[in-house]
Amino acid sequence: MSDFTSAFWSAFVAILTLVSILGCGVLLYVTGRVRVKPSAKDAQGSAGPGTTGHVWDEDLAEYNNPLPRWWMWLFYITIVFGFAYLALYPGLGQLPGILDWSSASAYATERDELDAKMKPVYQKYLAMDVKAVAADPQAHAMGERLFLNNCAQCHGSDAGGSKGFPSLRDRDWLYGGEPEVIKESITNGRNGIMPPLGPVLGEDGVKSVTNYVRSLSGLPHDGLRAELGRPLFMQTCAACHGADGKGNTQLGAPNLTDQIWLYGGSAVTIAETISKGRGQASAVTRMPAHKDLLDAGKIQLLTAYVWGLSNLKQGGAQ
Amino acid sequence: MNGPTPYAIIPIEPAVEEGSLYEIRKKLYPRVVHGWFAGWRWALVFLTQAIFFGSPWVSWNGRQAVLFDLAARKFYIFGWLFWPQDIIYLSGLLIVCALSLFLFTAVAGRLWCGYACPQTVYTEIFLWIERKIEGDRLARIRLDAAPFSLEKLVQKSLKHTAWFTVALWTGYTFVGYFTPIRDLGIRAITWQLGPWETFWVLFYGFATYGNAGWMREQVCKYMCPYARFQSVMFDRDTLVITYDRERGEPRGPRSKSTDRQEKGIGDCVDCNICVQVCPTGIDIREGLQYECIGCAACIDGCDQVMEKMGYAPGLIRYTTDHALKNGLDARAMWKRVFRPRTLVYGAALVAIVAISVGALAMRNPLKVDVIRDRGALAREVGPGLIENIYRLQLMNTDEQARQVTIAATGLPGISVVGVAQPIVLEAASTRLVPLRVQVPVYAASGSDALKPGTHKIEFVIQAQDDDKVVRHEQSSFIIPR
Numbered sequence: 001m002s003d004f005t006s007a008f009w010s011a012f013v014a015i016l017t018l019v020s021i022l023g024c025g026v027l028l029y030v031t032g033r034v035r036v037k038p039s040a041k042d043a044q045g046s047a048g049p050g051t052t053g054h055v056w057d058e059d060l061a062e063y064n065n066p067l068p069r070w071w072m073w074l075f076y077i078t079i080v081f082g083f084a085y086l087a088l089y090p091g092l093g094q095l096p097g098i099l100d101w102s103s104a105s106a107y108a109t110e111r112d113e114l115d116a117k118m119k120p121v122y123q124k125y126l127a128m129d130v131k132a133v134a135a136d137p138q139a140h141a142m143g144e145r146l147f148l149n150n151c152a153q154c155h156g157s158d159a160g161g162s163k164g165f166p167s168l169r170d171r172d173w174l175y176g177g178e179p180e181v182i183k184e185s186i187t188n189g190r191n192g193i194m195p196p197l198g199p200v201l202g203e204d205g206v207k208s209v210t211n212y213v214r215s216l217s218g219l220p221h222d223g224l225r226a227e228l229g230r231p232l233f234m235q236t237c238a239a240c241h242g243a244d245g246k247g248n249t250q251l252g253a254p255n256l257t258d259q260i261w262l263y264g265g266s267a268v269t270i271a272e273t274i275s276k277g278r279g280q281a282s283a284v285t286r287m288p289a290h291k292d293l294l295d296a297g298k299i300q301l302l303t304a305y306v307w308g309l310s311n312l313k314q315g316g317a318q
Numbered sequence: 319m320n321g322p323t324p325y326a327i328i329p330i331e332p333a334v335e336e337g338s339l340y341e342i343r344k345k346l347y348p349r350v351v352h353g354w355f356a357g358w359r360w361a362l363v364f365l366t367q368a369i370f371f372g373s374p375w376v377s378w379n380g381r382q383a384v385l386f387d388l389a390a391r392k393f394y395i396f397g398w399l400f401w402p403q404d405i406i407y408l409s410g411l412l413i414v415c416a417l418s419l420f421l422f423t424a425v426a427g428r429l430w431c432g433y434a435c436p437q438t439v440y441t442e443i444f445l446w447i448e449r450k451i452e453g454d455r456l457a458r459i460r461l462d463a464a465p466f467s468l469e470k471l472v473q474k475s476l477k478h479t480a481w482f483t484v485a486l487w488t489g490y491t492f493v494g495y496f497t498p499i500r501d502l503g504i505r506a507i508t509w510q511l512g513p514w515e516t517f518w519v520l521f522y523g524f525a526t527y528g529n530a531g532w533m534r535e536q537v538c539k540y541m542c543p544y545a546r547f548q549s550v551m552f553d554r555d556t557l558v559i560t561y562d563r564e565r566g567e568p569r570g571p572r573s574k575s576t577d578r579q580e581k582g583i584g585d586c587v588d589c590n591i592c593v594q595v596c597p598t599g600i601d602i603r604e605g606l607q608y609e610c611i612g613c614a615a616c617i618d619g620c621d622q623v624m625e626k627m628g629y630a631p632g633l634i635r636y637t638t639d640h641a642l643k644n645g646l647d648a649r650a651m652w653k654r655v656f657r658p659r660t661l662v663y664g665a666a667l668v669a670i671v672a673i674s675v676g677a678l679a680m681r682n683p684l685k686v687d688v689i690r691d692r693g694a695l696a697r698e699v700g701p702g703l704i705e706n707i708y709r710l711q712l713m714n715t716d717e718q719a720r721q722v723t724i725a726a727t728g729l730p731g732i733s734v735v736g737v738a739q740p741i742v743l744e745a746a747s748t749r750l751v752p753l754r755v756q757v758p759v760y761a762a763s764g765s766d767a768l769k770p771g772t773h774k775i776e777f778v779i780q781a782q783d784d785d786k787v788v789r790h791e792q793s794s795f796i797i798p799r
Contacts, residue, residue, distance in 0.1 A: 068340065072340045153692075157709045160694075160736075163697075
C-alpha cells in the first residue's frame with residue numbers, strides 16, 4: 001500500500017515538512033524582533049511610512065507597511081495547527097496519524113451510513129414477492145437505475161442485448177425465466193460454454209450439422225445436408241441441446257428452434273459457433289457473479305426489474 | 319508587583335513609532351456624524367438589511383421565495399428555479415457585479431466601500447449600538463481609560479450582549495437562506511438544530527461580531543482585496559473625497575470674526591473633526607490614501623463646521639484631480655464623467671445585463687442529454703430493420719410536472735420505440751429514459767438508399783402543454799455493414 005519505494009523518501013518528506021514548518025516559526029520570531037528606522041517627520045509633522053532600511057540601486061528603499069501584530073499571532077496559531085494536524089492525520093510520509101484516518105475508511109463510513117439509511121427501503125422489498133416488487137412503481141424506477149448502472153453495459157440500456165449478450169426482453173431464457181432463476185443468474189453468474197466441435201465433426205460434419213440446426217427453426221437450408229447432419233446432431237449435440245433442439249435450461253444450452261440467436265443465425269456464424277465453440281476464449285462472454293458487487297436488496301430489485309421486462313407491460317403495470 | 323496598579327493597562331509592546339514590522343492597532347473611536355452623505359449611508363444600511371433580513375421570510379407559490387437548497391442542488395429565487403447546470407447565470411451576475419464596481423469606482427471612487435459594503439454597513443450598525451450604550455467618541459475614550467468599575471462592566475456587557483444578539487440574528491438569517499427559515503426558527507427555539515446548522519449560525523454570527531465589532535477598518539486595510547485593486551480604476555477625472563489644500567491652508571484656529579485675508583490663513587480651522595469622524599483613522603488633509611474607504615464622513619463633518627463658521631461648504635468634497643488642478647467648474651467636471659473609460663465600462667455593463675436578462679427570459683426548462691449505448695452499436699431486429707439504443711437524460715427544471723413526447727427525425731422511416739409516450743417528468747426532476755430507434759434500411763431505394771455507416775439524426779423532445787418548450791438534440795445512428 002505504500003506510495004514510497006523506500007523508507008528513505010518517507011523520512012525525507014517527513015523531515016522536510018517539519019523543518020519547513022519550524023523554519024516558518026523561526027522566521028516569524030526573527031521578523032517580530034526586527035526594529036527598523038522610523039522615518040523623519042515631514043513639514044506637517046506627520047511621519048511618513050517608515051522604511052525597513054533596505055536600500056537597493058542607490059536609492060530604492062523598501063517601505064515598511066506593518067502588519068497588525070495579531071496577524072503574527074494568527075501565523076503562530078497556523079504553525080500550531082500544522083503540527084496538530086500532522087499528528088492527527090496522515091501527512092508525514094508514511095505515518096498514519098493518531099486518528100488513523102484514511103480516504104478509504106472515510107468512504108467506507110459514508111457508504112455504511114448510506115446503506116443504513118437505505119436499509120428499510122430494501123428490507124421492504126426483500127420481504128415482498130419478486131412479482132409484487134416488479135409491479136411497484138418505485139421499485140421499478142430504482143431497478144431501472146440499477147440496471148442502467150450495472151447491467152446496461154452488456155445487455156444494453158433497453159435490455160435488448162447484443163451479440164453474445166442475451167436479450168432480457170424476450171421470453172426466451174437460457175437458464176429459465178422464473179424469478180428465483182434470474183436471481184441465481186445475477187447472484188452467482190453464469191458460465192455457458194459451447195465446446196469447439198470442429199475437431200470432432202470435421203469440416204464436412206460441421207457443414208452438415210449447421211444445415212440441420214438451421215432446419216430446426218425453419219431457416220433456408222440444404223435438405224440433404226440437414227439429413228446427413230441429423231445423426232451427427234443426435235450423437236454430439238443432443239446431450240446438451242436436447243434431441244428436439246429445444247435446449248436445456250439446466251445447462252444454459254440455448255433453444256435452437258426459436259430463431260433467437262445469441263451469436264447470430266447466419267450459416268457462417270452457426271458454423272463458427274459449432275467448430276470453434278463459444279465462451280471459452282474470453283471471460284467477457286461470462287455473466288459475472290454479482291453477489292460481491294451488489295447487496296441482496298439491490299439484487300432483489302434487479303431481479304424484479306428484469307423479470308418485469310418480459311412479463312409486465314411497460315410502466316410496471318401487470 | 320506589590321505596588322499600586324496604574325490606571326490603565328498600557329500595551330507592553332513598543333508601538334509602531336519605534337519601527338517594528340508588526341504594529342499594535344490603535345483603537346479608533348469614530349465620532350458620530352450627520353449629514354447628506356451619512357443619510358445616504360443609512361438609507362443603504364436600511365435597504366441592504368431589509369433585503370438581507372427580509373427576503374428569507376417572503377413566501378412564493380407556497381415555498382420560501384429565496385432558498386438555496388444545497389442538498390438537493392436546487393436554488394429557488396422567487397419564480398425561478400436554478401440548477402447547478404445554470405451556473406452560467408451566476409457567472410453573468412458576477413460579471414455584472416464586477417463591471418458595476420469598475421464603473422462606480424471609475425466615476426466616483428470607492429462608492430461600494432463607503433456606502434454598501436457589508437463591512438461598512440455592519441460597522442455602522444455596531445457603532446450605532448456602541449454609541450447608544452457607551453456614548454459618543456469622548457465618552458468611549460473615557461470609558462476605556464477608566465479603571466474597572468461596576469458601571470463599566472454593565473456598559474461593556476450590555477454592548478456585547480447587544481452585538482451578540484444582532485450577530486446571531488445575522489447568522490440565523492444567513493443559514494435561513496439554505497434551509498427553510500421558519501422551520502429553522504422552530505428548531506432553534508426547541509434546541510434541535512443540526513450540527514452544521516449550529517456551526518454556520520455561530521460561525522457567521524461570530525464573523526459579524528468580530529468583523530463589525532472588533533476588526534472594523536482592519537478588514538479594509540489588511541484583508542480586503544477589492545480595497546487595493548479599486549485604485550487602478552481611478553484616473554484624473556474620478557470623483558474622490560479630497561481636501562482642497564489651496565483653500566484650506568495654511569490652517570489654524572481662529573474666532574468666527576477673524577478676517578482670514580488679513581491674517582493670511584486658509585479656511586481650515588484645524589478642528590480635527592475630519593480626523594475624529596474617520597472610521598479608518600486617517601487625516602484626509604494628507605491627500606488620497608489607500609486606507610480611505612470613501613465614506614464621506616469627513617465631508618459631512620467639515621461642512622457642519624464650515625456652516626458654523628459662515629464659510630462656504632466643500633472644503634472637503636467629492637472632486638477630481640483634474641478639476642482641482644485646472645480649476646474646472648462643476649459643469650466641466652461632471653461632463654468628464656462621460657469619458658472613454660466610463661463609457662466602455664458602461665457599454666460592457668449594459669451589454670452583459672441585456673444578454674443575461676435575455677438568456678434568462680429565453681431559458682428552456684427542458685434539458686436533454688442524449689447518450690448512445692456503447693455496448694452494442696446496432697442490431698438487426700427484423701428484415702432490414704436496424705435498431706440503435708439510446709438513453710435520454712431528461713431534466714425538467716420547472717416547478718410543474720410536464721408530459722413530453724420524444725420523436726426522431728433525419729432518416730426516412732425513422733421511429734422511436736420501446737418507450738411509453740408521453741413521458742411524465744415530475745416537477746424539478748431528472749429521468750433517464752432508455753429507448754430504441756428503428757430505421758428500415760432496405761425501404762429506401764436508389765441512390766438515396768441508406769449506406770452502412772454513421773448517419774446524423776435529431777431527437778425532438780416536445781412538451782405537450784407548451785409548443786415553445788422543445789429541444790432538438792443531435793445524435794448519430796449507426797447502420798452496420
